Amino acid sequence: MKTRLLTGFLSLLMPALVLAGEYDLTVDRVNIDTGDFVKEGIGYNGKSPGPVMRFKEGENVKINVTNNLDEMTSIHWHGLILPFDQDGVPGISYPGIKPGETFTYEFPIQQAGTYWFHSHSGFQEPDGAFGAIVIEPEGREPFRYDRDYVVQLTDKHPHSGDRIMRNLKMMPDYYNREQQTVGEFFSDAAENGLMNTLQDRMAWGDMRMMKADVEDVQGFTGMINGMGPDQNWTGLFEPGERIRLRFINSSAMTYFDVRIPGLDMTVVQADGNNVQPVNVDEFRIGVAETYDVIVRPKDAQAYTIFAESMGRSGYARATLAPEEGMEAAVPQLREPARLTMADMGAMHGMDHGSMDMSGAQDMSEMDHSTMQGMDHSGMDQGSMTMSEKGPSDPFYAKGSGIVPTAANGGKFLSYADLKAQDPLYEDREPTREIELSLTGNMERYTWSINGVKYEDADPIRLQYGERVRFKFVNTTMMTHPMHLHGMWSILDAGAGEWNPVKHTISVAPGTTVYMETEVDAPGQWAFHCHLSYHAAAGMFRKVIVEGGPDATQSKAAVATEEGGDA
Amino acid sequence: MSRIRSFVAGSLLGSALLPTAVAAQEMIADTSSRKQPLTSWGVQFEELEYRYSDDDEELGVWSADFFYGTDDLKVRWLTKGEYAIEEQAYEGLENQLVGQVPISDFFDAKAGVRFDTPEGPDRTYAVLGVAGLAPQWFEIDANLYVSEEGDTSAGLDAEYELLLTNYWILSATLDATVAFSEDREIGVGKGLVSTETGLRLSYDLIDRAFSPYVGVVHERKYGDTADLAEAEGGGTEDWFAVIGARIAF
Amino acid sequence: MNASKLLVVAAAMSMSATAFAAGAHGGGHGASSGEPGKASEAGRTITVEMYDNYYEPETIEVKPGETVRFVVENKGNLVHEFNIGTPAMHENHQKEMKMMVEHGVIQGGKLNKQMMDMDMGNGHSMKHDDPNSVLLEPGQSQELVWKFTGKGSIEFACNVPGHYQAGMYGDVNFK
Numbered sequence: 001m002k003t004r005l006l007t008g009f010l011s012l013l014m015p016a017l018v019l020a021g022e023y024d025l026t027v028d029r030v031n032i033d034t035g036d037f038v039k040e041g042i043g044y045n046g047k048s049p050g051p052v053m054r055f056k057e058g059e060n061v062k063i064n065v066t067n068n069l070d071e072m073t074s075i076h077w078h079g080l081i082l083p084f085d086q087d088g089v090p091g092i093s094y095p096g097i098k099p100g101e102t103f104t105y106e107f108p109i110q111q112a113g114t115y116w117f118h119s120h121s122g123f124q125e126p127d128g129a130f131g132a133i134v135i136e137p138e139g140r141e142p143f144r145y146d147r148d149y150v151v152q153l154t155d156k157h158p159h160s161g162d163r164i165m166r167n168l169k170m171m172p173d174y175y176n177r178e179q180q181t182v183g184e185f186f187s188d189a190a191e192n193g194l195m196n197t198l199q200d201r202m203a204w205g206d207m208r209m210m211k212a213d214v215e216d217v218q219g220f221t222g223m224i225n226g227m228g229p230d231q232n233w234t235g236l237f238e239p240g241e242r243i244r245l246r247f248i249n250s251s252a253m254t255y256f257d258v259r260i261p262g263l264d265m266t267v268v269q270a271d272g273n274n275v276q277p278v279n280v281d282e283f284r285i286g287v288a289e290t291y292d293v294i295v296r297p298k299d300a301q302a303y304t305i306f307a308e309s310m311g312r313s314g315y316a317r318a319t320l321a322p323e324e325g326m327e328a329a330v331p332q333l334r335e336p337a338r339l340t341m342a343d344m345g346a347m348h349g350m351d352h353g354s355m356d357m358s359g360a361q362d363m364s365e366m367d368h369s370t371m372q373g374m375d376h377s378g379m380d381q382g383s384m385t386m387s388e389k390g391p392s393d394p395f396y397a398k399g400s401g402i403v404p405t406a407a408n409g410g411k412f413l414s415y416a417d418l419k420a421q422d423p424l425y426e427d428r429e430p431t432r433e434i435e436l437s438l439t440g441n442m443e444r445y446t447w448s449i450n451g452v453k454y455e456d457a458d459p460i461r462l463q464y465g466e467r468v469r470f471k472f473v474n475t476t477m478m479t480h481p482m483h484l485h486g487m488w489s490i491l492d493a494g495a496g497e498w499n500p501v502k503h504t505i506s507v508a509p510g511t512t513v514y515m516e517t518e519v520d521a522p523g524q525w526a527f528h529c530h531l532s533y534h535a536a537a538g539m540f541r542k543v544i545v546e547g548g549p550d551a552t553q554s555k556a557a558v559a560t561e562e563g564g565d566a
Numbered sequence: 567m568s569r570i571r572s573f574v575a576g577s578l579l580g581s582a583l584l585p586t587a588v589a590a591q592e593m594i595a596d597t598s599s600r601k602q603p604l605t606s607w608g609v610q611f612e613e614l615e616y617r618y619s620d621d622d623e624e625l626g627v628w629s630a631d632f633f634y635g636t637d638d639l640k641v642r643w644l645t646k647g648e649y650a651i652e653e654q655a656y657e658g659l660e661n662q663l664v665g666q667v668p669i670s671d672f673f674d675a676k677a678g679v680r681f682d683t684p685e686g687p688d689r690t691y692a693v694l695g696v697a698g699l700a701p702q703w704f705e706i707d708a709n710l711y712v713s714e715e716g717d718t719s720a721g722l723d724a725e726y727e728l729l730l731t732n733y734w735i736l737s738a739t740l741d742a743t744v745a746f747s748e749d750r751e752i753g754v755g756k757g758l759v760s761t762e763t764g765l766r767l768s769y770d771l772i773d774r775a776f777s778p779y780v781g782v783v784h785e786r787k788y789g790d791t792a793d794l795a796e797a798e799g800g801g802t803e804d805w806f807a808v809i810g811a812r813i814a815f
Numbered sequence: 816m817n818a819s820k821l822l823v824v825a826a827a828m829s830m831s832a833t834a835f836a837a838g839a840h841g842g843g844h845g846a847s848s849g850e851p852g853k854a855s856e857a858g859r860t861i862t863v864e865m866y867d868n869y870y871e872p873e874t875i876e877v878k879p880g881e882t883v884r885f886v887v888e889n890k891g892n893l894v895h896e897f898n899i900g901t902p903a904m905h906e907n908h909q910k911e912m913k914m915m916v917e918h919g920v921i922q923g924g925k926l927n928k929q930m931m932d933m934d935m936g937n938g939h940s941m942k943h944d945d946p947n948s949v950l951l952e953p954g955q956s957q958e959l960v961w962k963f964t965g966k967g968s969i970e971f972a973c974n975v976p977g978h979y980q981a982g983m984y985g986d987v988n989f990k
């Protein structure tokens with residue numbers, strides 16, 4: 001630690017060689033062609049998605065954003081550590097950007113990796129207002145690759161964001177076309193017995209919950225880098241090259257399970273922070289998350305990047321190939337996911353053993369007694385042995401119906417596999433714990449935190465310098481990607497000082513997930529579920545960081561007071 | 567590993583050189599629309615149909631509602647009509663304007679007024695009701711009415727949707743009316759007044775915005791109400807074949 | 816350091832221990848990376864530094880038949896390997912290293928020595944004592960003397976799961 005302190009002093013005393021870059025973005029009405037339909041939307045510099053913004057760590061950027069819309073807009077730099085007044089959330093960071101106005105963002109780039117940016121106004125983001133950010137590190141990357149591609153996913157819907165929200169409020173199952181039918185009743189009855197199936201349906205009917213409630217908004221076309229499955233975005237490679245794929249999930253609502261049949265993927269970065277490399281066959285990318293993977297296609301053939309939605313209602317597809325025009329087989333969608341009583345766990349505290357019928361095969365070997373308040377200590381070892389028995393992941397309720405499994409039977413990435421490559425913070429005891437219940441009512445399409453919607457909520461007040469442990473208790477049947485602006489979210493993956501540092505933490509139904517935050521950024525910040533319609537319905541908070549240095553005077557000083565001698 | 571920590575050093579030095587930090591940044595209050603209750607609206611025609619009865623009576627029928635408001639308070643306009651095509655007269659025409667507030671996870675309370683302006687005498691009622699989703703997915707709408715004449719009655723509407731597929735839906739409906747006092751002028755006797763049962767098979771053609779259907783509807787009057795109808799020379803029971811569409815926008 | 820609890824699954828230990836026998840990597844199917852050298856024959860010393868997760872230098876040049884003394888230093892925070900072999904040998908070895916991680920022998924920045932010495936039956940262990948490789952905890956350094964017998968596609972690589980794939984390898988170029 002001493003040497004590092006010294007380095008710190010030295011770097012401060014030395015005259016800074018500061019890079020500076022100026023960038024222009026216009027916010028425009030654009031047409032988005034998915035191949036299935038053409039829809040008017042919002043983009044940047046005349047396109048959706050907008051350009052890939054390439055920055056260099058240590059650079060001071062100046063970004064002029066011109067609003068060519070006839071409504072207010074904003075840009076939030078998702079995952080970037082910056083002064084709060086540059087964070088781009090109307091009503092929290094600043095008032096927003098008026099029609100015809102140009103707003104100039106100015107902030108230092110203090111990190112490297114893959115990030116993204118998007119509008120934080122209304123439903124402009126689902127309507128297409130997003131782009132990618134790639135930041136080159138000051139030093140070398142701790143891995144090697146010959147070329148890199150951004151792979152930006154989205155779930156483009158033929159309806160506008162406003163209309164989707166309104167339809168969900170009118171009929172919460174408006175977009176759900178994977179509901180259980182009479183046919184499924186009979187096939188379940190054939191498999192599990194008539195009485196069991198009847199009991200199962202009655203149990204769910206009694207709760208007025210749907211096993212099929214995995215994806216709120218279906219009917220989208222999955223897109224990669226602005227291209228639908230038939231338009232087939234293609235990334236070129238020379239056989240034998242290592243390719244870094246920077247996956248960004250810019251969807252409004254959709255989690256994707258991503259695989260590239262025929263290629264192993266090595267996950268090297270999550271949410272912009274390097275992780276110890278993990279070899280996987282498939283991974284689930286939550287809304288707003290990023291994962292960087294390295295692949296090495298050795299043969300001169302095409303490979304399909306297949307991103308199947310978590311609920312199996314749609315997919316995005318792209319291709320890696322030695323030449324344009326080459327294609328590989330596109331897999332079929334797997335069967336729609338069904339929630340189990342285990343996913344309702346935190347909600348009703350039921351006996352998880354007796355209810356679930358369809359997932360019975362998953363559950364045979366599992367112990368249902370320890371589901372709540374999961375103990376993540378020693379989980380990294382445990383998860384591996386569990387995965388040998390059947391689909392299980394410590395970040396899903398035991399017996400959950402949405403535990404992901406790899407299509408080829410191989411390794412599916414778990415949060416428990418993520419370990420920081422180079423921990424950003426010293427590990428220390430949190431100063432306090434804040435419990436946040438993720439709450440909602442599907443039939444009313446209301447979403448909230450601790451049962452209170454943003455409109456009725458007081459801000460969460462944090463003290464500069466403290467390390468807060470957030471306890472997310474998901475009492476709903478949906479998976480929520482929780483995003484805290486301005487400060488890192490250190491996911492408790494049971495790895496102690498190696499716990500990964502993220503900006504978005506996905507919390508599966510019926511689970512409790514912890515994250516810790518070093519409160520090192522003064523100002524006020526947004527904290528919300530990144531599913532667009534959940535955030536808009538109230539699953540949103542303002543966080544106020546009290547005390548600390550003035551953000552304008554020490555833009556570089558973003559660490560904790562205690563951190564120095566930790 | 568040095569990145570953030572070197573900032574720590576910078577911060578320590580910085581705080582030594584600079585006057586103690588004052589939050590000079592102006593912290594704004596959130597006055598954006600996000601901080602306001604989300605306002606929504608919707609229009610739904612549960613029924614918009616042509617009915618043809620077993621004694622060749624032809625009716626145009628609708629049952630629709632329009633809502634506007636927030637999670638905590640909605641205004642709802644409900645309208646129902648039965649138009650006899652040959653007679654060119656409204657056999658039934660009912661408009662309700664109610665305020666609606668949530669009272670439990672799945673139920674709302676409603677209060678407002680109802681205006682009945684069919685062919686014949688009009689009536690105005692005060693309405694008090696509950697609507698929501700009962701266990702096992704029954705949509706329930708139960709109301710108590712008091713007319714300006716002082717007569718009280720109650721209505722219960724229930725609906726159940728059976729998903730044959732995710733697009734073909736069989737919906738069963740039951741509407742029942744009970745009167746607690748007689749209102750001869752409009753042909754209502756004390757006791758169970760009438761029921762209307764329907765079975766409709768629909769197909770979601772455009773999202774859930776336009777879903778054509780065919781079905782059968784059975785209407786029956788009971789007790790004193792049936793007697794009053796017979797005395798007027800009317801029938802007490804009708805079977806209809808119906809064709810129509812559910813509309814939502 | 817959060818030393819993860821060791822989970823010993825005896826049943827899963829029926830791994831092929833022959834793979835760990837000295838010098839038997841890759842089965843020696845023609846492709847060869849050379850052979851253990853004598854320190855006295857080493858004409859020069861190359862220092863290879865291991866970081867998370869890359870080497871410095873990333874390429875070395877040797878003459879066919881040359882014996883090189885390597886000083887391998889782990890300057891990272893994770894356990895790393897320096898292993899001389901053909902790409903095929905590395906691929907095979909990666910499976911073994913995966914088991915070592917799964918059995919808790921390699922735990923991020925630590926090696927479980929006890930585990931490595933443990934008798935796994937049939938007199939085998941997970942010692943990782945092959946002459947073409949060294950496996951080091953952070954801060955450790957070790958020498959390896961290697962004779963490059965003939966030309967071929969040879970890499971030095973870290974086969975800790977994911978490290979090779981992420982790019983922790985270096986090329987051996989023959990002059």
